[in-house]
Amino acid sequence: MPDSGINILFEGTNFLRLLGGLWVTVRISVVSVLLSILFGIIVGMIMTVRNPVTKALTRVYLDFVRIMPQLVLLFIVYFGVTTAFNVNLSGEVSAVIVFTFWGTAEMGDLVRGALLSVPKHQYESGEAIGLSGLQIYRYIIIPQTVRRLIPLAINLTTRMIKTTSLVTLIGVIEVLKVGQQIIETSRFTYPSASLWIYAIVFFLYFLVCYPISRLAKGLEKKWQN
Amino acid sequence: MKKFIRQLSLAFTFIVLAGALTACKGGASQSGTAAKANGAARTLSEIKSSGKVIIGVFSDKKPFGYVDSNGQYQGYDIYFGNRIAKDLGVKPQYVSVEAASRVEYAQTGKADIILANFTVTKERAEKVDFAEPYMKVALGVVSPTKAPITDVSQLKGKTLIVAKGTTAETYFTSNAPDVKLVKFDQYTEAYNALLDGRGDAFSTDNTEVLAWAKEHQGFTVGIKTLGNADTIAPAVQKGNKELLDWINNEINSLAKENFFHKDFAETLAPVYGNDVSADSLVVEGGKVS
Numbered sequence: 445m446p447d448s449g450i451n452i453l454f455e456g457t458n459f460l461r462l463l464g465g466l467w468v469t470v471r472i473s474v475v476s477v478l479l480s481i482l483f484g485i486i487v488g489m490i491m492t493v494r495n496p497v498t499k500a501l502t503r504v505y506l507d508f509v510r511i512m513p514q515l516v517l518l519f520i521v522y523f524g525v526t527t528a529f530n531v532n533l534s535g536e537v538s539a540v541i542v543f544t545f546w547g548t549a550e551m552g553d554l555v556r557g558a559l560l561s562v563p564k565h566q567y568e569s570g571e572a573i574g575l576s577g578l579q580i581y582r583y584i585i586i587p588q589t590v591r592r593l594i595p596l597a598i599n600l601t602t603r604m605i606k607t608t609s610l611v612t613l614i615g616v617i618e619v620l621k622v623g624q625q626i627i628e629t630s631r632f633t634y635p636s637a638s639l640w641i642y643a644i645v646f647f648l649y650f651l652v653c654y655p656i657s658r659l660a661k662g663l664e665k666k667w668q669n
Numbered sequence: 670m671k672k673f674i675r676q677l678s679l680a681f682t683f684i685v686l687a688g689a690l691t692a693c694k695g696g697a698s699q700s701g702t703a704a705k706a707n708g709a710a711r712t713l714s715e716i717k718s719s720g721k722v723i724i725g726v727f728s729d730k731k732p733f734g735y736v737d738s739n740g741q742y743q744g745y746d747i748y749f750g751n752r753i754a755k756d757l758g759v760k761p762q763y764v765s766v767e768a769a770s771r772v773e774y775a776q777t778g779k780a781d782i783i784l785a786n787f788t789v790t791k792e793r794a795e796k797v798d799f800a801e802p803y804m805k806v807a808l809g810v811v812s813p814t815k816a817p818i819t820d821v822s823q824l825k826g827k828t829l830i831v832a833k834g835t836t837a838e839t840y841f842t843s844n845a846p847d848v849k850l851v852k853f854d855q856y857t858e859a860y861n862a863l864l865d866g867r868g869d870a871f872s873t874d875n876t877e878v879l880a881w882a883k884e885h886q887g888f889t890v891g892i893k894t895l896g897n898a899d900t901i902a903p904a905v906q907k908g909n910k911e912l913l914d915w916i917n918n919e920i921n922s923l924a925k926e927n928f929f930h931k932d933f934a935e936t937l938a939p940v941y942g943n944d945v946s947a948d949s950l951v952v953e954g955g956k957v958s
Binding site: 456458519532612617624626638 | 731779861
């Protein structure tokens with residue numbers, strides 16, 4: 445009997461389950477990414493303040509997030525918070541908190557870098573032609589910052605989407621876990637299923653990430669002129 | 670300008686804090702039905718009145734705990750879980766756990782009972798309370814038929830694949846330090862590593878490797894029993910005596926109907942065929958023969 449692993453997709457509700465898993469992945473990433481961008485811009489601005497206390501605090505925050513594996517953070521929030529603060533968070537809420545916490549730090553650093561990369565004479569030129577502080581930001585600094593930020597932010601976004609596969613460790617069943625469940629269940633009937641399922645999971649991730657990078661490319665092009 | 674940023678950052682800090690606080694509250698109330706907020710285990714009456722018992726199981730460990738093509742949990746552990754729920758008069762709600770997160774699920778009360786092929790060890794017994802066993806296993810080592818590993822001494826200097834948080838990891842770390850270990854979070858990854866030749870052999874519970882080797886040509890279980898025969902038992906949060914006693918009673922009374930032999934026939938026999946006899950795996954009434 446020819447063993448065509450692709451058949452496994454059409455057995456039962458397998459394909460729907462994969463899509464359901466993808467929806468969980470997308471839901472967690474979209475919420476986390478949007479929150480990260482929002483908070484990241486704020487944190488990034490705070491990072492540029494030349495106050496030693498602020499500097500130290502943001503530095504500690506960023507380094508903490510960078511050093512800690514995301515998995516550890518997930519465990520701390522999902523299991524640790526329950527015992528420490530009497531708050532019972534669901535897996536998905538914990539995931540959003542951790543990914544926002546991580547994304548905000550990374551995004552904040554990107555925003556900081558982008559803000560500082562605008563040369564000082566841009567501010568000075570703005571003042572020279574009599575713009576107010578707010579106007580300098582609105583018409584000179586922010587447009588330049590955003591342009592520098594887009595490629596980096598997109599990179600971070602797609603990285604976050606892919607890292608969400610860790611949430612299966614705290615009981616959230618996302619697309620990769622559904623894929624593994626299907627592979628395990630069918631390993632007796634379709635030994636080649638893993639290849640097919642992983643290919644489909646790859647394709648699903650691609651479906652999510654590709655439009656984002658297209659959008660970024662489009663924006664970059666538009667703003668070049 | 671600097672002043673403007675400073676004011677802005679101050680204002681935003683407050684907004685963020687306020688937002689984070691409300692977000693936490695919202696999240697907590699949404700999931701409030703799943704478990705008690707303070708991480709304490711639910712009592713028997715709380716489980717009964719909530720109408721469902723939360724059971725932590727594997728979702729990718731056929732034939733013990735897995736999800737079938739219709740998205741339903743199935744397997745030896747689930748067969749038992751369904752019976753527990755039925756006798757409690759509630760519905761089972763299964764949550765998917767990983768080998769590395771089982772203890773935490775019980776500790777924090779995120780699951781009432783763990784039925785995830787949980788081998789009883791001293792270290793684990795300090796963190797969770799185990800009920801009477803319902804199965805027994807030893808370690809097994811599966812390797813390619815071309816280069817079979819039939820004795821632990823053959824592994825010296827070779828690479829052995831293990832899954833994190835399993836008894837195999839502990840056994841080889843303390844008993845065979847000269848074996849190189851490659852560790853994976855998930856069984857699926859571990860098996861793929863073995864298939865790709867990223868290790869010379871893979872060790873985990875013998876039940877698991879026997880089932881797997883039977884379905885994969887070119888692989889053989891060279892070592893069928895290794896280490897002490899361990900038992901597999903349900904686990905609950907430490908100190909949840911009421912639920913623990915209930916489960917022990919349940920296991921004892923199920924012995925009268927040879928429940929676990931039936932379970933074996935339904936879920937394990939189709940996988941092991943004639944290679945393994947029911948009595949070599951099944952424990953009835955908590956008594957290991």
